[in-house]
């Protein structure tokens with residue numbers, strides 16, 4: 066059964082609905098990402114869950130307890146949730162230990178029990194050896210880990226994370242993704258993670274809520290978002306690939322190479338549907354569909370190409386060999402996913 070449910074929640078600023086009728090059922094211990102472009106309402110959704118924003122419509126329920134509705138608003142500190150911010154929000158004059166232990170100190174815990182509990186949290190993020198340092202003597206990744214330990218000491222039901230890796234460089238982000246997954250596995254808490262970076266969401270989350278203009282486009286596993294996007298918008302937002310217009314209704318169908326060949330051979334007809342073609346499903350062959358190379362990017366282990374079909378629509382594909390701009394090659398499209406026009 067779902068532990069945390071958002072039921073038709075909405076938030077308006079003036080006439081503008083920044084969160085528009087979102088419903089999610091989140092299981093205990095799930096790692097969930099709220100993913101979407103800038104301004105789509107992710108942070109506002111997270112802030113409503115945390116209790117920093119009031120709802121205009123709908124309900125938020127945690128463990129059968131009504132946290133929020135237009136008539137009811139449980140204060141943030143009474144929701145047993147903990148939030149990790151992009152900026153870390155560490156106190157410069159407190160040590161790592163006292164930063165991480167702040168919530169316990171507030172509750173009046175002192176002495177050895179205090180130190181033991183904070184150390185346990187610091188060990189979870191491999192920072193026990195730095196307990197006496199001050200934040201300015203830490204790297205960005207270490208500071209973010211202190212912020213994680215701080216949210217852990219209070220044993221929250223739900224950990225809310227607002228773009229926590231946005232300030233870190235690319236290499237550190239990759240290693241922090243592993244840290245977050247380990248941290249999640251060890252704590253068993255439910256994680257809700259806001260990001261506009263789909264690779265980050267795909268790498269970490271069990272389930273992703275894809276948002277656009279305040280609305281929920283799709284609520285699904287990373288694999289389903291990639292293989293079976295529910296809309297053209299999700300198909301172009303998630304992963305690489307081309308969406309080709311076709312003359313038939315094909316929505317929700319797995320299309321094989323013979324279907325694809327017949328759809329493309331009739332490309333002069335009126336368009337009634339579309340199909341998503343991922344680059345890994347386009348193979349260069351001796352006898353297939355003729356395409357003309359338009360664009361090449363060197364990727365180290367292979368090249369990535371964009372090439373035009375006879376009707377001017379383009380596909381993306383990978384190939385190990387060097388192809389020149391304007392060169393024609395034959396391709397076979399082994400698989401595609403049907404979409405609405």
Ligand SMILES: Nc1ncnc2c1ncn2[C@@H]1O[C@H](COP(=O)(O)OP(=O)(O)OP(=O)(O)O)[C@@H](O)[C@H]1O
Nearest residue numbers: 078083101102103104105106107108109110260261
């Ligand atoms: N207090 C506010 N008053 C008016 N408009 C607001 C307020 N807070 C947010 N908005 C607007 O609501 C929309 C959604 O904002 P939100 O921060 O939730 O988006 P986001 O998806 O988290 O974007 P980003 O990734 O850029 O942080 C934006 O258009 C924003 O300008």
